[in-house]
Amino acid sequence: MSSSESSSSPRMRSYLAAAARFRSGEDTPRAFLERCLEAYAAWEPKIGAFVHTSFETARAAADASTVRWRAGKPLSAIDGMPVGVKDIIETATMPTEMGSPLFEGWCSGWDAAAVTALRDAGAVIVGKTVTTEFAASEPRGTRNPWDVARTPGGSSSGSAAAVGAGLLSAGLGTQVIGSIVRPAGYCGCVGYKPSVGAINRGGSHDYLSQSSTGVLAATLDDAWQVAIEIAARVGGDPGYVGLVGPATPPAANKPRRLTVLETAGWSVASAEAKAALEAAVARLGASGVEIITRRSHAEVEAVEVAILESFAVSTKINDWEWRWPLNSFHERDASKLSRAMVDRLGRAEAMKVSDYRAALAERARVRGLYAALASLCDACITLTAPSAAPVGLATTGNPIFVVPGSLLGIPALALPLLQEQGLPLGLQVMGFSEADAELFATAAWVTQALVDQAPGGLDD
């Protein structure tokens, strides 16, 4: 394996694909983990995906998993899977620093809901992955494994980079603007932002009304399996039924119709990115899927117009909902907050409750328009970003293509099926609220239809 790790091209590591050989002992969870740790040794110094690691605990957990697989009694399909936890999510035995010097060394002493579920399912927690400050915009130095001069995207920067380079099979992420789907697109892995409420966010410090905990993974199947194992153990957010669907990854299902959404991003996307999407759409059309657009359907045009202001509306909602705890952080030590966070608090405190109420009403209106598309098509497709990851680490890239999915509260997937400048760019597939399994089935078919355009490779 070492030779492949020293090659320049990142290779992802599907756990489900490997697990077929665990029962026979031909491969083991421990050996799988060691391959991840070799990748860690080769890549981590270049990409900086982790804040904390826990290798000895991980090795012990992988050994225990190896015994269970050999006995034919794995705790779940992800028993032994090496996973990372975005550092906005609490872990009992590792600090949760939230990308902020205010929380240096802070440890709550308990596992968040998703982490509890992962451990109960036998998953191996390898470490905490880098998040931007409070899962917002301020980067924390992680680099893109496809080109270390570029951002991996954010805020789930570390999970995206680590999965993209095969240090992990999956990582937990969170998204309130574009924090799962965009970095997954930049790093060439699968990103799954569930419907709002689908995965229990208890113990995740990302408790805004449109945020979701989700998964970055080597494959669509790995992403589904992680999500459904979590939901089976800890459910969704209080008041939500939570993710419901098959106990194994949904089978590919050919859609009847797909809607191409331009979003506000189309006007700033690179010619190459647009051409890549158009070529994919043409292939899907050639496979017999009807494609509809803003030009063919007034209902689509209405959605395109409605989502133009997704970023502005989302930002208003998030600003208001961040008043606390930002005000308490500011009182504690303003010098440890980024300029962006101090500015956000200023905006938040200048808002009136009527501004927030208006933003919630606008969000509800846009959600209503989008929901009506469900009678017209099986899913929507678009890009995950205007181009491949931009050069530089000062920002995490433009969320313009992904923020509509966050505002809408719908499930959205980044599929590593396009390229731009020879680098990964995600195809985004957007579904309908609480129909996450149906989205996976459509995305599985889309992946099959387009798979030979994938930029990366799978190594296990």
Added chain:
Amino acid sequence: MSSSESSSSPRMRSYLAAAARFRSGEDTPRAFLERCLEAYAAWEPKIGAFVHTSFETARAAADASTVRWRAGKPLSAIDGMPVGVKDIIETATMPTEMGSPLFEGWCSGWDAAAVTALRDAGAVIVGKTVTTEFAASEPRGTRNPWDVARTPGGSSSGSAAAVGAGLLSAGLGTQVIGSIVRPAGYCGCVGYKPSVGAINRGGSHDYLSQSSTGVLAATLDDAWQVAIEIAARVGGDPGYVGLVGPATPPAANKPRRLTVLETAGWSVASAEAKAALEAAVARLGASGVEIITRRSHAEVEAVEVAILESFAVSTKINDWEWRWPLNSFHERDASKLSRAMVDRLGRAEAMKVSDYRAALAERARVRGLYAALASLCDACITLTAPSAAPVGLATTGNPIFVVPGSLLGIPALALPLLQEQGLPLGLQVMGFSEADAELFATAAWVTQALVDQAPGGLDD
């Protein structure tokens, strides 16, 4: 004051009533606090309302408040108000033990949203008040100041007992079954459970879908003022507009019609309790308010039938939503959980997602029936419990009259206007979702109409 503190009858302590004399210097927040601390010295050994206190910090805060009032620049109408914080809600400088040995000495290091807001409004945090284990049913020894052989109710046991005996003007509480309105009724103080979502629950470990953070206070005005000052600073839960209303307590407003709700409690209420409610209803009727009941209106009968199973439906919902973190607590150290909590986890893990979905659907159905009453009446009235606080500390009393308000997600108030066995019993006034200010206006009128029946007294 000492002489009154040594008397056997608890006396509550309204801050708003006292604050009129702060500008002139005739009275001061520091002197007010000292009266509370005298009451603490007299009562705390008998009632055990506090888990932690912070008197020196409180005195310094009261002195700073005194300076602001004298300068004519209080931070808010509750600047200097001595308040307690239910120990399920995080505080930066005191532990948050949640009534559980699992959290002995645990300190998150930050203030919950409501606590941040209280401090920003100038309120003086005197200490953490006793909660039952995880704000559920296991009592933690607090006694009722009206009769120390009796329970103060729960789960907001300490806030109710401390406010009822004048150790504080107000205390934060939380309610998911009956944890604010019931103990307030038993302890002779005002209890305010807001509409679901009205007060930001960030940092409160009571994050179930039908729980609310609310206020126990000496008077209706004190309760409103505390709640609106919190909402003005940190809003409601993410996704909710939060408590909206006047910056000062709503003026009394005579209702046109009130509905008397029997609830499932009527069949177990004492004859004296029923007679006390009926006498109050008769007085309200004599004041010109039209009274309607299940016998006069089919819509009321439909609600009476629908809320009969409030406890069972609420318990199913809460059990499911408690799977996490209970499963992680159980893994950490099952010996530190009460039998009731271990049993709850067993029930929770035996549930299927379809059970939870059915319970949510039933809750939505009941809420719809109740909401229809808004076109018929201004508010509903009933008891807060079947009798005065029962003798013994092994349970916190029967929540049968208050759980419908929790299931419904509506605002509900306990008013200290009735008696049973010579002890306090609350009159419960229930409003309509997100119409909390209207409920206060109705309740203020009801209080005026019935006030000479109040069991306790107010001191300054």
